[in-house]
Amino acid sequence: MNSDLIVFLVLSLVAVSTALGMLFSRNAVYSALFLVLNFVTVAVFYLLLGAPFIAMSQITVYAGAIMVLFLFVIMLLGAENLAPSESLPWQKPLAALLSAVLAVEAIYLLFSRASTARSVVSPDASLNTIESLREMAMDLFNHFLLPFEITSILLLVAMVGAIVLTRQDKGEANGSS
Amino acid sequence: MVPVDYYVVLSAVLFSIGTLGVLSRRNPLIIFMSIELMLNAANLAFVAFASVYETFSGQIFVFFVIAVAAAEVAVGLALIVEIFKTKKNINVDEMNSLKG
């Protein structure tokens, strides 16, 4: 039991419990806030794994931007609560069962077939330098330039798509006013 | 010194919780959040392996996943808002026009 392992166990406990909290909250706002906590925990994991850039991206994009968007939409639609009316009685138990089986299967497969028997070495201070970031950037722009550009196009398309979808039609706007 | 398998187990557990959320909740926003959770679980596995194998590729992939997730959320939420506008309701069980 070294200190790394303790930190890991505590954090995983937080991650799993916030995930479950997200799942079981009646109120969607609570769910969103649980999820934010979960994302932050995962960001800490990233730091432990020596990926500070990804950790920061996680905080800004996920925990920041995306979740705020979620909260906005929840409040905009007033969708905090849904009336409890279950039209599929078998859905929930079956889903729980299958998810559990999935987890068990995945873990079993992992240990029986794909175990790497390697350990994560906790990062030292040398990792959090501009040098490592530069290295990653070099990798990104040398080997993954095309995907990077495609991603930018994707973001543009998504932006346009979101605007087109939510825009009020002119005729409609005139009709309603 | 944490064995990388632990991280992967955590990732699998989070993924399964996400799956359960997608399947059992009827609020599309929560379904969406569950999907984000699943993506995060996958990202975690990526970064863990990247760390073990001392390569940036995994991190870069995660970077792309985050970007794509942002795009997905933007469009997905726009769709939900639009559906709400037409149906005045966002219960996914109301969207059953696929019924055969």
Add this chain to the structure above:
Amino acid sequence: MHLSETVNTGFYSLAPLLVFAPVVGLLINAIFGQKFSEKVVGTVASLASGTAFVVSVLLAYSVAINHGHAVSVPFAEWIHIGNLELDWTFRVDSLSATMMLVVSGVGTLIHIYAIGYMHEDVRFKHEEGRFARFFVFLNLFIAAMMVLVSGDSYLMLFVGWEGVGLCSFLLIGFWFEMDTLARPSWANSNAAKKAFITNRVGDFGFLMAGFLTFWNFGSFQFDKVFEAAPAIAHNSPGIIVAITLFMLVGVAGKSAQIPLYIWLPDAMAGPTPVSALIHAATMVTAGVYLITRSAPLYTLVPQAQYIVAMVGAATALFAATIAVGQYDIKKVLAYSTISQLGFMVAAVGMGAYVAGMFHLITHAFFKALLFLSAGSVILGMERGHHAHAHHAAHDDHGKGKKKKEEHGHDDHEEVFDPGDMRNMGGLRKTMPVTFWLYMAGTLALAGIVPFAGFWSKDEILLDAKLHYTSVYWQLAIAAFFTAFYMGRQIWMVFFGEARTEVAKHAQESPKVMTVPLMVLAALAVLGGGLNLPFEGFHNLTHWLGYTLGEVEALPLNLGVAGVSTLLALLAIFISWWIYGRNPLKAGQPDPLKKPLGFIFTGMENKWFVDEGYGVLILTPFKKISQFLADVIDWRFWHDFVHDTVIAGTYNWLSEIVLSRYADQKGIDTFFNSWGSFTQWLSGNVRKIQNGFVRSYALSVLLGVVLILGYLILK
């Protein structure tokens, strides 16, 4: 003829533009033609053709600075199978460059002319949408003709050969569903079909020649064939004779020689620019070009040369006599074209390739000029007709107008033929520009000093005199007739008094038509300068000598020149005596009819050749086809073999054995029960499709779990 690798100056790489500039033009017009205005369409097409002309000039310049080296410009691989390599290669030498210049130069002028001509033609025929289509076809023709003259092998030549044949078909039948001359409405399309089918006969000859060439030489390439030819001629001269004679059949088809010339007069059904471009100046000379190109083969077999020369001379004389008896302004010119082509074929048959090519060039100038001027005359008559008809309609207040609306376009009181010379007369006054242009063309064609036709025709006559006397006399008499019928035409069309109201109201054509004509007229007047029979002026002889080998340049022979000039002047005088002195009155029969009697009837009716072909070939052909269709095919094969034997047996087999027992009892039962089962199953299974997205997602998860389970248990 060695292809020099050292050639590196010049514009040879531009050669593909010869074909692709017109292709681009036609694509633009084919796609956007309906949206463009007529001016734009015409400009695009003319520019495309003009580009080809500029490229031709550059190529000719390149040939000149490289001292006539023939250069092959490889363009595309076509067929590569084993050792067989057929490529699309452009051949640039002095001969092909000459043809390119003629085709694109005359072609461009005719494109420009056609802008004006078609503008009115489509209106007189009430079909304005067809304007763009015309230029698409015209550009396609230029492209195909360029493929023909620039090809490096008999195969590419054949591709172009067929391409121009197709364009000819399309353009003869341009007004395929209408006829303004009270003939059946399909007369124009019949003319197109006649041209195409007659050419098919000729193409058969060309194909046979091609097969024989490939069989014996193993290649279609000009250089390879000509290199191997002397050896083969030495061993088995029969092969070369067969090749050259089969080629002559092809030439007879394309260049309208006896016995396949019959399509060309009918081809006048096409718009006049087409007659000028395709059926006078360029396409019909393809045969002459083919023989000139194959000069190394023909030179080896004098027998074949003799036959070619005789065919040409006979055609020249025969067609010239028919031209005397024609009344349609374009028909006269059509028979004149056949006759002049006969001159060229006779010339190349005698081995006087330069003379033949020279005549080809000058003929392209003055015959294009004549046809286009004739088109101008016809349109002038149409305009007069319209003006006159309008006048009449105005007189009796709307009655005519109403009639016009009821009956559509060409039902004025009577059918009016704007091309009939008997309706003309006195046009000199109403259409002065056209008159002078027509005169230039006429004098050139009649062979009057110093017009272009004189020099080229004289060169042929001189060669004939040196080689075959019989050919010489035939050609000399043909030249006499040429001058006569052209004189007759001039007197009938332009002199005397107007024989109809329409001719009185005829109007001059616009500038866009007359300016190209003036260029052509200048060429018709001065074209002889290309190859004057004086020391130091044998330009064309030297130029073509690069390709054809040095030929002895003949000096002017005063005897020959004198005889032909005297004959021409005599013929013109006689025509004046008959037609000019006492101009034809309206409704009066041709003054030659009485003294010549049945001879003139023969001339008038084209010596009944079409009828003869009808009796000799078409009727037996039809009878055989009918016999084959009715008796062999229908009664024997259809009724007896198919219906009774095969169908009967089959019916029995299928009805009794297969249908009743195998099908209804066996297969039906099986499949019906299978169908019921499927129905029952699907009725139950469709309940799964409950429409809830979540349950679909659940089934996906189920699939994932099962696959993982399989992986674990495997």
